[in-house]
Amino acid sequence: MVMQESKYIYTFTYDETESDLCKLESRNIFTVEEQNRLVFSDKKVEPSSSAFIKSRIDVISSSEDYSNLLDQIKNESISIDDFKVEYIKLKGDNTRYPERLEKLREFGIIIKGLSDYINPTTVFALCHYDGRWYFGTQIKDKVEWHKHKDKPHSYSNSIGITIGKSLVNIASQGDTSKTLIDTCSGVGTIMLEACFAGYEIEGCEINWRICRNARANITHFGYDAFVHRIDIKHMKKRFDAAIIDLPYNLVSSVTESDVLHIISSVSKISDRLVIVSTADITNLIKEVGFYVADTCSISKKGKGKFTRIIWVCKKL
Ligand SMILES: C[S@@+](CC[C@H](N)C(=O)[O-])C[C@H]1O[C@@H](n2cnc3c(N)ncnc32)[C@H](O)[C@@H]1O
Numbered sequence: 001m002v003m004q005e006s007k008y009i010y011t012f013t014y015d016e017t018e019s020d021l022c023k024l025e026s027r028n029i030f031t032v033e034e035q036n037r038l039v040f041s042d043k044k045v046e047p048s049s050s051a052f053i054k055s056r057i058d059v060i061s062s063s064e065d066y067s068n069l070l071d072q073i074k075n076e077s078i079s080i081d082d083f084k085v086e087y088i089k090l091k092g093d094n095t096r097y098p099e100r101l102e103k104l105r106e107f108g109i110i111i112k113g114l115s116d117y118i119n120p121t122t123v124f125a126l127c128h129y130d131g132r133w134y135f136g137t138q139i140k141d142k143v144e145w146h147k148h149k150d151k152p153h154s155y156s157n158s159i160g161i162t163i164g165k166s167l168v169n170i171a172s173q174g175d176t177s178k179t180l181i182d183t184c185s186g187v188g189t190i191m192l193e194a195c196f197a198g199y200e201i202e203g204c205e206i207n208w209r210i211c212r213n214a215r216a217n218i219t220h221f222g223y224d225a226f227v228h229r230i231d232i233k234h235m236k237k238r239f240d241a242a243i244i245d246l247p248y249n250l251v252s253s254v255t256e257s258d259v260l261h262i263i264s265s266v267s268k269i270s271d272r273l274v275i276v277s278t279a280d281i282t283n284l285i286k287e288v289g290f291y292v293a294d295t296c297s298i299s300k301k302g303k304g305k306f307t308r309i310i311w312v313c314k315k316l
Pocket residue numbers: 155157158159160183184185186187188189190204205206207210230231232233245246247248262
């Protein structure tokens with residue numbers, strides 16, 4: 001991890017069943033895996049675009065020496081109202097509570113302006129990691145995207161919001177300028193997360209009733225994204241990345257040739273595919289001229305052997 005020079009520190013939250021997905025997401029956004037629920041990076045990402053990023057600290061200054069950092073921040077002459085300073089206790093930081101409070105007080109008094117501990121508009125963060133002190137502004141995930149849980153139309157084959165958000169990040173590599181297609185959109189779970197994060201995304205759904213529900217879900221939240229009611233084989237437009245949540249044998253019977261038909265059609269409209277399957281599809285990926293650049297398996301909580309596999313595929 002490149003630490004001292006990094007502009008941003010990301011803190012992560014996830015439970016153990018989500019660890020592999022979080023690591024896959026962080027490899028694809030930041031090119032490094034999160035370690036100790038932390039990533040140091042120069043890449044700027046909105047915390048709310050990921051289900052795993054808890055906060056981003058925009059580093060103002062850092063130093064191995066605490067007094068030196070305090071002096072550096074004094075020299076910044078920060079003047080702002082309605083601020084708060086929080087201490088973020090990272091892994092390996094053994095600073096005790098009274099000392100943490102004292103440090104918060106020391107930073108609080110060098111910032112000119114009125115503090116607001118209840119509804120601050122700016123939250124500063126102080127933390128210590130691997131022998132170095134960091135001070136910066138903190139941007140937290142406001143979990144506003146949880147509203148999507150109450151979408152008007154759901155579907156038994158829908159993917160969870162957490163995975164949906166990750167698929168968007170993995171496909172786009174965290175770059176909101178990338179164009180995306182959700183090739184088997186179902187009721188639009190993935191599309192809602194892409195719209196929320198500011199992506200240009202289109203969807204495709206073969207079933208007219210499910211397609212209508214996807215459109216209604218998107219409109220319900222005021223987003224602007226189109227869902228085509230077609231078989232993906234008819235899509236001609238190209239996209240920077242495609243997300244394929246493959247149909248599986250839960251409510252419909254799906255054959256290997258159906259799956260090959262979908263992957264092969266999508267391989268003609270994008271050079272980067274992020275596929276979700278319930279079975280090993282390595283041979284199908286090869287057959288359409290792609291290779292597996294990254295992968296992970298996710299087991300559903302409390303669902304025994306039901307496992308989804310995510311395949312990040314690039315054109316050979
Ligand atoms: C696993 S579901 C997707 C669920 C979706 N991610 C969601 O969260 O609602 C797969 C969807 O692919 C659609 N589908 C199957 N074959 C298709 C094809 N050839 N072109 C477009 N959509 C297709 C199915 O109707 C089904 O809704």
